[in-house]
Amino acid sequence: MVADKIKDSDLKSAVSFLRMISPFDVLTDQNFKEMSEGLFEEFYPKGTLIFIQERTDIEALCLIKSGGVKLYLKDEENTEILKEYRGPGDYFGGLGIIMETKANLNVEAVEDTCCILLPKKSFQDLIRTDSRFSHFF
Secondary structure, three states, X not given: OOOEEOOHHHHHHHHHHHHOOOOHHHOOHHHHHHHXXXXXXXXXXXXXXXXXXXXXXXXXXXXXXXEXXXXXXXXXXXXXXXXXXXXXXXXXXXXXXXXXXOXXXXXXXXXXXXXXXXXXXHHHHHHHHOHHHHHHO
């Protein structure tokens, strides 16, 4: 799947959504201005495997706008070990970006899910330049 750059007409709505989510609620207008140019939106139909444990390179922090995902591991016998569910206002992918590793969990859409994607470099820049933001992670 290819993410779509957020249209200018939808950008205000996306930024308003992000402003309600910790730690994005501590960012300045300037942060949002710089960050918003690189935001993308991705739709994942129910059942889509978004990240595959130990295989997926994480290219963006995924913020769930609508829908929901489950995060789980698979053991040696291919048994699913549920870690948690996440929904609107939650995110995934941050740890892998910070640790510079592949996905450490499988992430699957449990319903039709729409995410706002903050590219890896933009996320890393925020962590590096804003201590209030970086302390959250």
